[in-house]
Amino acid sequence: MPRGLAGPAPGSREVRSLGSGFIISPDGYILTDYHVVKGARQVLVRLIDRREFKARIIGGDRRSGIALLKIDADHLPAVRIGRSANLEVGQWVLAIGSPFGFDYSVTAGIVSATGRSLPREHYVPFIQTDVATNPGDSGGPLFNLKGEVVGVSARIYSASGGYEGVSFAFPIEVAMNVAGQLRATGHVTRGWLGVIIQNVNEGLARSFGLSRPEGALVSRVLPGTPAARAGIRVGDVIVDYDGHAVVRSAKLPSMVGFTKIGSRVPVTVIRDGKSLLLRVRIAALPDRPRMAAAHRGR
Numbered sequence: 001m002p003r004g005l006a007g008p009a010p011g012s013r014e015v016r017s018l019g020s021g022f023i024i025s026p027d028g029y030i031l032t033d034y035h036v037v038k039g040a041r042q043v044l045v046r047l048i049d050r051r052e053f054k055a056r057i058i059g060g061d062r063r064s065g066i067a068l069l070k071i072d073a074d075h076l077p078a079v080r081i082g083r084s085a086n087l088e089v090g091q092w093v094l095a096i097g098s099p100f101g102f103d104y105s106v107t108a109g110i111v112s113a114t115g116r117s118l119p120r121e122h123y124v125p126f127i128q129t130d131v132a133t134n135p136g137d138s139g140g141p142l143f144n145l146k147g148e149v150v151g152v153s154a155r156i157y158s159a160s161g162g163y164e165g166v167s168f169a170f171p172i173e174v175a176m177n178v179a180g181q182l183r184a185t186g187h188v189t190r191g192w193l194g195v196i197i198q199n200v201n202e203g204l205a206r207s208f209g210l211s212r213p214e215g216a217l218v219s220r221v222l223p224g225t226p227a228a229r230a231g232i233r234v235g236d237v238i239v240d241y242d243g244h245a246v247v248r249s250a251k252l253p254s255m256v257g258f259t260k261i262g263s264r265v266p267v268t269v270i271r272d273g274k275s276l277l278l279r280v281r282i283a284a285l286p287d288r289p290r291m292a293a294a295h296r297g298r
Helices: 174-184 202-207 228-229 249-258 288-296
Strands: 002-006 015-020 022-024 031-033 041-046 054-063 064-070 092-097 105-118 122-128 142-144 148-156 169-172 195-198 218-222 237-241 264-271 276-281
Touching: 002 218, 031 174, 054 174, 064 174, 092 148, 105 169, 105 249, 122 148, 122 249, 148 237, 169 174, 218 228, 228 276, 237 249
Parallel strands: none
Antiparallel strands: 002 015, 002 041, 022 031, 031 064, 041 054, 054 064, 092 105, 092 142, 105 122, 122 169, 142 148, 148 169, 195 218, 218 237, 237 264, 264 276
């Protein structure tokens, strides 16, 4: 369980934070929640056998909320990695965490939804569950009934600050992709189209000549972006990205985010009632200040 010790500001006290984590390789790499270790001067990891290690922060990704730690140990028991893509609504899952400091607590629940897009974060397709999650659980593993990790406990939606039946987890594919990039380069890059999109409702589907309300309606194309250079226009409905159907607009950002930077991807749009195939060369998602500047400059 990672414990972050933040450096104190002048005249203030040290602040300790508590979270959970899990070992992903026998040589001591550990996944946890970025917010558990953000700004920490020292991170202490305590294993289930009560051994304690000082951990190095290899890197953290604010957008996904994943951090990668390393402790100097070997022959450690690592978790088995599963596939969140195989999860189905109603499937049972288990979480292990440290709610309010009660170490190695296990809670159970079902998958409520997959591919959730949360406010201000569209590049992570969250898993929604009703597993009891409380402060101290962030960064802990979410297991399927085969004992494979399929997610990383992320956050709760609550008016009280405690569990109220709605919890979210990062898909393990997202977490492992982030961990691999942090281990290799110390930072994370994501693919970027450069469009603002919205859902297609029944009325819009009829007006665009679609048989059903699916796809991502382009409401804005940022200038000088991959989408603009490829010829994507306002009013286009993106219905397929790199051979994968875009059923809901919320699916598209994570699909683009996983795309290798510089690759040329086929994108099918509906324009004036006709299907049009375009090819887009994907660029790296800019940081938020640069993106905000691009929005202001439109």
